[in-house]
Amino acid sequence: MTTTDIHTELLKNFEEKIERGDAIEPKDRMPDAYRKHLIRQISQHAHSEVIGMQPEGNWITRAPTLRARQILLAKIQDEGGHGLYLYSAAETLGISRAEMIEQLHSGKAKYSNIFNYPALTWADIGAIGWLVDGAAIVNQVSLQRTSYGPYSRAMVRICKEESFHQRQGYEIMAKMMKGTKEQQEMAQDAMNRWWWPSLMMFGPHDSESPHSGDAFRWKIKRASNDELRAKFIDKTVQQAEVIGLTIPDNELKWNEERGHYDHGPINWTEFYEVIGGNGPCNLQRMNHHKRVHDEGKWVLEAAEAWTKKREQKLFDLN
Amino acid sequence: MTQDTQLRSWEVFTQTRSGANYIHAGSVHASDRNMALQNARDTYTRRGEGTSIWVVPTDAITASDPNEKEMFFDPANDKIYRLPTFYTMPEGAKAI
Amino acid sequence: MNNQTPLLTYCLRLGDNALIQSYRLSEWCSNGPILEEDLALTNFALDMTGRADLLLAYAATLEGKGQTSDSLAYRRPEKEYLNCLIHELPDEDFAFTMVRLMLTSAYDMLLYSALEKSPNENLAAIAAKAIKETRYHLAHAAGWVERLGDGTAESNSRTMQALTMLWPFTGEMFETDSAEQQLAADGIIPNITALKEPWMEKAAQVLKSATLEIPALKTWQTGGRTGRHTENLGHILCEMQYLQRAYPDATW
Numbered sequence: 001m002t003t004t005d006i007h008t009e010l011l012k013n014f015e016e017k018i019e020r021g022d023a024i025e026p027k028d029r030m031p032d033a034y035r036k037h038l039i040r041q042i043s044q045h046a047h048s049e050v051i052g053m054q055p056e057g058n059w060i061t062r063a064p065t066l067r068a069r070q071i072l073l074a075k076i077q078d079e080g081g082h083g084l085y086l087y088s089a090a091e092t093l094g095i096s097r098a099e100m101i102e103q104l105h106s107g108k109a110k111y112s113n114i115f116n117y118p119a120l121t122w123a124d125i126g127a128i129g130w131l132v133d134g135a136a137i138v139n140q141v142s143l144q145r146t147s148y149g150p151y152s153r154a155m156v157r158i159c160k161e162e163s164f165h166q167r168q169g170y171e172i173m174a175k176m177m178k179g180t181k182e183q184q185e186m187a188q189d190a191m192n193r194w195w196w197p198s199l200m201m202f203g204p205h206d207s208e209s210p211h212s213g214d215a216f217r218w219k220i221k222r223a224s225n226d227e228l229r230a231k232f233i234d235k236t237v238q239q240a241e242v243i244g245l246t247i248p249d250n251e252l253k254w255n256e257e258r259g260h261y262d263h264g265p266i267n268w269t270e271f272y273e274v275i276g277g278n279g280p281c282n283l284q285r286m287n288h289h290k291r292v293h294d295e296g297k298w299v300l301e302a303a304e305a306w307t308k309k310r311e312q313k314l315f316d317l318n
Numbered sequence: 319m320t321q322d323t324q325l326r327s328w329e330v331f332t333q334t335r336s337g338a339n340y341i342h343a344g345s346v347h348a349s350d351r352n353m354a355l356q357n358a359r360d361t362y363t364r365r366g367e368g369t370s371i372w373v374v375p376t377d378a379i380t381a382s383d384p385n386e387k388e389m390f391f392d393p394a395n396d397k398i399y400r401l402p403t404f405y406t407m408p409e410g411a412k413a414i
Numbered sequence: 415m416n417n418q419t420p421l422l423t424y425c426l427r428l429g430d431n432a433l434i435q436s437y438r439l440s441e442w443c444s445n446g447p448i449l450e451e452d453l454a455l456t457n458f459a460l461d462m463t464g465r466a467d468l469l470l471a472y473a474a475t476l477e478g479k480g481q482t483s484d485s486l487a488y489r490r491p492e493k494e495y496l497n498c499l500i501h502e503l504p505d506e507d508f509a510f511t512m513v514r515l516m517l518t519s520a521y522d523m524l525l526y527s528a529l530e531k532s533p534n535e536n537l538a539a540i541a542a543k544a545i546k547e548t549r550y551h552l553a554h555a556a557g558w559v560e561r562l563g564d565g566t567a568e569s570n571s572r573t574m575q576a577l578t579m580l581w582p583f584t585g586e587m588f589e590t591d592s593a594e595q596q597l598a599a600d601g602i603i604p605n606i607t608a609l610k611e612p613w614m615e616k617a618a619q620v621l622k623s624a625t626l627e628i629p630a631l632k633t634w635q636t637g638g639r640t641g642r643h644t645e646n647l648g649h650i651l652c653e654m655q656y657l658q659r660a661y662p663d664a665t666w
Contacts, residue, residue: 028384053444053452060440061650064657064666065484066467069440070460076443077456081361084449088327088345097324097347122657122666154344161365180664288444293322296447298572299508300325302565303349309564310350324448346450349561356554357450360457 018219023149026092034218038148039093040109041220043100046086048112049079051285055119056128064122071168072125078165082158089150105290113271114197116279123176123183123190129169131191131198131236137162138232139202147219170239177243184244191240192248199263200271202229230260237261327376328354330361332368340372348373420593421534422476423496424603426486427639429469430497433487435518436462437650438505447508454554458515461547468540488658492648493641500583502638502646509562509569510576515555517580520616521587521609522548528604537603556620563624570625577621578629585634588613 011031017024024030053076060076063069087097103109114132119125140162143155176187203209203225215221233252240247251264273279325347331340343362348354354373362368382390398404407413418426439459446452470483500518505511526548529541562569588610590598598605621628637643657666 025384027381050444050449057444060443061437061653062656064488066463066470066487067484068666069436070463070467073440073443073456073460073463077364077453077460080444080449080452080456081364084346084361084453085344087449091327091345098322101322101324157344175666179666180661182661183664292445292447295445295507297322298566298568299447299451299562300323300349302569303325303353303561304323305569306561306565307350347448348450352557353561356454356557360454361450364453364457 015217018147023152024147025149033214035093037215037220038151039090039095042086042090042151043095043103044110046083046090046100047104047109048115049083049086051111051115051289053079054285054288055115055117056125058119059122059125062122075129075165075168078161082161085154085157089154092150101293105286110275112201113274113279114201115285116274116281117193117197118281121186121190123173123186124194126169126172126176126187127190127194129165130173131169131194132201133162133165133169134236135198135201135232137166138228142223142228145222173245174243177245188245191245195248196267199229199233199266202232204268233261233263325349328358328373329376329379330358331372331374332362333370334367336369345376419476420597421602422473424594424597425469425473425476427496429466429473429486430495431501432462432469433466434497434501434650436466437654438501441505442511458551461551465540465544465547472536472540488655492643492651495643495647496641497638498583498586499635499638499644500580500586502644502650503580503583504646506576506579507572509572510579512555512558512562513573513576514580515551516559516620517584517617519548519552519555521613523552524609524613525604525606528609532602534602559620560624563621563626573624574626577626581629581631582633582635586636586638589636589639
């Protein structure tokens with residue numbers, strides 16, 4: 001057998017395994033492209049969780065009640081935890097967390113576009129929980145069945161924990177819509193600003209999406225961008241109506257035939273502008289992450305030095 | 319400036335109630351075992367999921383090779399006499 | 415304020431200590447030196463917020479004027495906050511946070527262990543919960559103080575600097591007044607003066623393993639317990655009370 005034959009044979013085995021619905025585990029042989037795709041996707045997902053702590057973190061000290069402070073803290077903490085689970089999952093593919101952070105800082109790795117928008121009022125905390133986490137969970141639920149074992153296991157854990165996030169956001173919005181006129185205006189304003197970016201979270205339309213082919217065949221991705229987006233819109237429109245919020249889209253209409261809502265055109269120019277680094281907060285988010293990372297270095301160095309000293313002492317005793 | 323290591327990796331096993339098996343929960347980074355235990359506690363038992371935790375340095379774990387799966391595990395598949403259902407019980411006898 | 419019963423004042427002091435600690439710890443969220451530590455600091459902030467809620471809710475009940483833990487936390491003027499000054503100092507760096515958490519948790523350990531035996535059931539129940547949390551805070555903070563103190567030259571100097579800045583504020587934690595002494599004599603609350611020596615022992619033990627020297631100093635910075643604060647509290651309240659003050663008619 002030539003190398004090409006062996007290569008073809010391995011790929012065939014791998015794809016048969018995927019076809020049967022078996023999970024791929026860290027030590028299994030896998031095509032390079034599969035590994036690369038996973039590292040890119042999982043690390044992007046991890047970075048999103050971590051960068052996502054910033055817009056909400058911005059409101060912790062201003063949370064208006066003790067209960068609100070607790071809920072917000074617990075939620076942001078979960079996001080840090082989820083970033084951590086995902087970094088761990090990616091590490092099983094042979095990349096270290098330090099390398100992933102370096103790729104984030106160099107711009108090689110991305111994070112979700114949505115976190116490049118600012119959280120301006122307390123209602124934004126509601127909108128982020130309700131819309132952004134609501135959109136994220138639709139995607140994450142489908143990823144529980146992704147083919148890579150560690151990623152799928154992390155997703156199962158994350159979905160279990162995130163179920164309260166969307167609810168707490170919706171609760172904030174509902175409370176504000178029942179409140180003073182100023183609160184209602186604040187809620188609607190947040191809705192207006194977060195609705196379209198939330199729809200963009202699912203990525204380009206299926207007709208435009210560059211990576212879909214292999215990701216589907218290898219069951220990394222289990223549902224298409226447009227399918228997931230439709231799912232999100234369908235459940236959110238109803239929730240908005242219940243509390244009296246207007247969705248900022250004149251063309252939004254139930255389509256009996258498709259069984260989904262039709263929506264107006266998404267501003268893809270804005271989407272690509274923000275991806276390209278020109279969103280309102282791109283620089284701010286990245287600088288924050290770099291600053292915190294740099295400021296933490298001396299702490300980690302000290303911890304390692306302390307351990308080394310103790311190991312040395314043990315060695316001397318022996 | 320030394321290299322950013324983000325500290326070493328540890329695997330975390332949690333026991334959800336006393337008497338149960340320890341189950342792999344995930345991993346954390348830490349520079350020593352006490353830190354690893356505390357980090358595991360703060361990461362994997364935030365919702366009261368644990369009564370006890372083990373942490374093990376990730377590089378201390380040896381895993382079986384998937385390429386040797388057949389050699390390792392298939393020979394156990396035809397030893398059905400290891401299972402109680404292999405045996406015929408006389409009619410009327412109660413299982414212990 | 416003058417109409418407060420001694421027990422109410424005491425509960426406000428404890429509640430405000432937890433409230434301001436919670437505020438400072440929560441500032442670490444998304445700023446921790448490593449993701450794992452970010453989660454740990456958030457846990458401490460959560461513990462402290464919960465503790466503030468319980469203590470201030472009890473204070474509101476004692477006062478009996480229809481206040482809630484939230485109205486006490488968010489609507490009082492600055493001079494009515496009765497926390498010790500040490501809690502409101504801004505976090506200079508991670509060493510500062512860990513040294514402070516070690517010093518104040520060692521104190522809370524002794525305080526709440528004693529308070530757990532109070533015949534006042536409300537205080538005893540709050541103390542029973544606090545003691546479990548605090549034991550962990552102390553273990554975590556002491557571990558870090560030791561690592562940082564005996565880590566690198568840089569970490570040692572940062573930790574020493576933190577200790578030097580914090581030490582003058584530790585004396586206030588052991589201050590008392592005649593009203594509190596009466597409560598202590600009645601057996602409702604512990605005699606705080608008696609806790610100073612065991613606290614010093616614990617602190618000295620941790621600092622010794624951290625290769626740090628206790629600053630020689632006999633002048634304490636005080637005032638918080640009677641409502642005279644550092645410049646920092648005003649800034650904390652600006653942020654914390656922002657929504658409650660800007661939209662007084664709103665509920666959140």
